[in-house]
Amino acid sequence: GEPRKFDPKFRGPIHNRHCTDVICCVIFIVVILGYIALGVVAWVHGDPRKVIYPTDSYGQFCGQKETLNENKTILFYFNILKCASPVVLINLQCPTTQLCVSKCPDRFATYIDVQASYRYRPDQWNYFRQFCKPGFNNPRKSVAQVLRDEDCPSMIIPSRPFLKRCFPDFSTKNGVLTVANQTTFKDGRGKTRNVTDLREAANGINNVLDARSVGMKIFEDYAISWYWILIGLFIAMMLSLLFLVLLRFTAGVLFWIFIFGVIGIIGYGIWHCYWEYEHLKGIPGSDLTVYDIGFQTDFKVYLQLRQTWLAFMIILCGVEVIIILMLIFLRNRIRIAIALLKEGSRAIGYIMSTLFYPIVTFILIAICISYWAVTAVFLATSGEPVYKVMANQSLCKYANLTCDPETFNTTNVTKLCPGAQCTFAFYGGESLYHKYIFIFQLANAFVFVWLVNFAIALGQCTLAGAFASYYWAYRKPADIPLWPLFSSFGRAIRYHTGSLAFGALILAIVQLIRVVLEYLDHKLKGTQNSFTRFLLCCLKCCFWCLEKFLKFINRNAYIMIAIYGKNFCTSAREAFFLLMRNVVRVAVLDKVTDFLLFLGKILVAGGVGVLAFFFFTQRIPVFAQEVPTLNYYWVPLLTVIIGSYLVAHGFFSVYAMCVDTLFLCFCEDLERNDGSTAKPYFMSASLHRILGKKKLSPKKA
Numbered sequence: 001g002e003p004r005k006f007d008p009k010f011r012g013p014i015h016n017r018h019c020t021d022v023i024c025c026v027i028f029i030v031v032i033l034g035y036i037a038l039g040v041v042a043w044v045h046g047d048p049r050k051v052i053y054p055t056d057s058y059g060q061f062c063g064q065k066e067t068l069n070e071n072k073t074i075l076f077y078f079n080i081l082k083c084a085s086p087v088v089l090i091n092l093q094c095p096t097t098q099l100c101v102s103k104c105p106d107r108f109a110t111y112i113d114v115q116a117s118y119r120y121r122p123d124q125w126n127y128f129r130q131f132c133k134p135g136f137n138n139p140r141k142s143v144a145q146v147l148r149d150e151d152c153p154s155m156i157i158p159s160r161p162f163l164k165r166c167f168p169d170f171s172t173k174n175g176v177l178t179v180a181n182q183t184t185f186k187d188g189r190g191k192t193r194n195v196t197d198l199r200e201a202a203n204g205i206n207n208v209l210d211a212r213s214v215g216m217k218i219f220e221d222y223a224i225s226w227y228w229i230l231i232g233l234f235i236a237m238m239l240s241l242l243f244l245v246l247l248r249f250t251a252g253v254l255f256w257i258f259i260f261g262v263i264g265i266i267g268y269g270i271w272h273c274y275w276e277y278e279h280l281k282g283i284p285g286s287d288l289t290v291y292d293i294g295f296q297t298d299f300k301v302y303l304q305l306r307q308t309w310l311a312f313m314i315i316l317c318g319v320e321v322i323i324i325l326m327l328i329f330l331r332n333r334i335r336i337a338i339a340l341l342k343e344g345s346r347a348i349g350y351i352m353s354t355l356f357y358p359i360v361t362f363i364l365i366a367i368c369i370s371y372w373a374v375t376a377v378f379l380a381t382s383g384e385p386v387y388k389v390m391a392n393q394s395l396c397k398y399a400n401l402t403c404d405p406e407t408f409n410t411t412n413v414t415k416l417c418p419g420a421q422c423t424f425a426f427y428g429g430e431s432l433y434h435k436y437i438f439i440f441q442l443a444n445a446f447v448f449v450w451l452v453n454f455a456i457a458l459g460q461c462t463l464a465g466a467f468a469s470y471y472w473a474y475r476k477p478a479d480i481p482l483w484p485l486f487s488s489f490g491r492a493i494r495y496h497t498g499s500l501a502f503g504a505l506i507l508a509i510v511q512l513i514r515v516v517l518e519y520l521d522h523k524l525k526g527t528q529n530s531f532t533r534f535l536l537c538c539l540k541c542c543f544w545c546l547e548k549f550l551k552f553i554n555r556n557a558y559i560m561i562a563i564y565g566k567n568f569c570t571s572a573r574e575a576f577f578l579l580m581r582n583v584v585r586v587a588v589l590d591k592v593t594d595f596l597l598f599l600g601k602i603l604v605a606g607g608v609g610v611l612a613f614f615f616f617t618q619r620i621p622v623f624a625q626e627v628p629t630l631n632y633y634w635v636p637l638l639t640v641i642i643g644s645y646l647v648a649h650g651f652f653s654v655y656a657m658c659v660d661t662l663f664l665c666f667c668e669d670l671e672r673n674d675g676s677t678a679k680p681y682f683m684s685a686s687l688h689r690i691l692g693k694k695k696l697s698p699k700k701a
Helices: 022-045 086-090 111-116 122-129 143-148 195-201 205-279 299-304 306-329 331-350 352-380 437-471 484-526 530-564 568-581 583-616 634-672 685-691
Strands: 074-077 098-101 159-162 165-168 170-173 176-179 184-186 192-194 384-390 421-428
Touching: 022 352, 022 437, 022 484, 111 122, 111 143, 176 195, 184 195, 192 195, 205 306, 205 331, 205 583, 205 634, 299 306, 306 331, 331 352, 331 437, 331 583, 331 634, 331 685, 352 437, 352 484, 352 634, 437 484, 437 530, 437 634, 484 530, 484 568, 530 568, 530 634, 568 583, 568 634, 583 634
Parallel strands: 074 165
Antiparallel strands: 074 098, 159 165, 170 176, 184 192, 384 421
């Protein structure tokens, strides 16, 4: 942590670099190759059709081309009452026979009634038969045996397909739940039951269907208004650029207007408290203390007391004094912070290409997300079909044991448990690959987090290199190298992949631990063990702080890597000590930058949001004819506001990186040089003036 000696040869991002953290670089490349191999293995074993198509009790896909089920695209449940909730249905874990059908039933019928009348009502028998097992056409078989062997459902209910599965067709009539205008139905086993039983069996489906129609309307709105949304986002982009360019001239003005505004508002608050305090003088009961009154739920009671207003006044006076004292003592550091902000705006003006670098990061992260999602789906669907014994008798000891449908009829299970069947349960497997699928999923998630952090690190290091080459150019802009962003990107990839991967790995490990803690917390929600909950809460808090701290250290380490080209640990240590030696400046700069950029984001998102609101609600007469007719005008409006905020965030993240880089360079400059002819400062004239140095280098004179 010693201040550095002057190096006359030092000219910023040096070019005689060497590779750093080579071991980590090798590990990173091996991990990426392993990740590609995992993707290939998952692709070979996986079958997304298992997610797309429902699977019947025979383990066949409904609606799959060139099979018997080609035209039978919907899954039908023999007895939906056995299914507690749609979650069970979608997971295909429902203890009833499931069959592929071409369309859902459209009427109430029971097997008993249909069988009794099959001689003189053959049309009804033929309709009902399509919901029986394929090939079943034996109305003479006794009802008890048919229901035991599950050859046919005991009843059919008017249904509609949802997620390619038949669900009862619910509707509400005068506040009463009905299916096809009926509130009761026969269950085919001699009982009459209420429709609400079906409701419980397919709980929440109605809401999902409503959500589906809302989803369609939202999709329509996007289809109509996407053109205007893009225009809104383009305006946001132009406003963000304008804000960054104008910061060169307005950073100081904006900041001081805000600060004096706060001082003025607090000053008014003090005056108001004093006025209320004087106003209550002599009013009976106003001289009571808060202690006399005790705890009151009606807050207005306290406002009748002089003591309350006196307390408010003292608190506000304290805050006012603290702000004024901070401004007096930190005025120079605030001026440096504002000068650095202006310098940042100037640097971006010279290297405009940096503003569009976030698009590269966005594309890299999008590739990572796509690869991770596809691999996760293929891994999740790489199980073999698992069949289990389904028996009607609760006494059957073979129930829920795995079985093989090929050999099932030759075993003695059917003799011991009449009516037992070997039906498809879920996808899984016993092989080595299938046993480790969970570990593969964890590995997939971990490498994904590592790669995303690497993409962010690469962006930070590239931008830092570009802005450092601006700062360490002795004559600006003449000495700024050609293509600073491109050469910085090349340097980061060629020499520092290992260092960036190392920083990203540390962060990925902490983030994975945080995910595990969140999962444990979610699992232990039900338990009443307060000590465990307290311990988890503490751990979550610690790791959250650790992640924030690491992000801060990594960011500054990447800046040092971009400037000096040293390895990760050395850069992190040097950056940390450099920042600690300038800790007050760091705090002031951080807060001033955060505030101004937050103000910028709010201005951009708010300005575009207001414009979009007036446009989509047809309040701008010029464009009234152009406005598309929408189901919900808030759909494009919210998209524009959130999109504008993200666009502004993308541009401003570049600016924040610029300011941080210039600040570290500025601290280095101060420690290396003293402004003499032998050791001239590299900083701009405005920063130089604020430091109040008497000796000016020839360049600045």
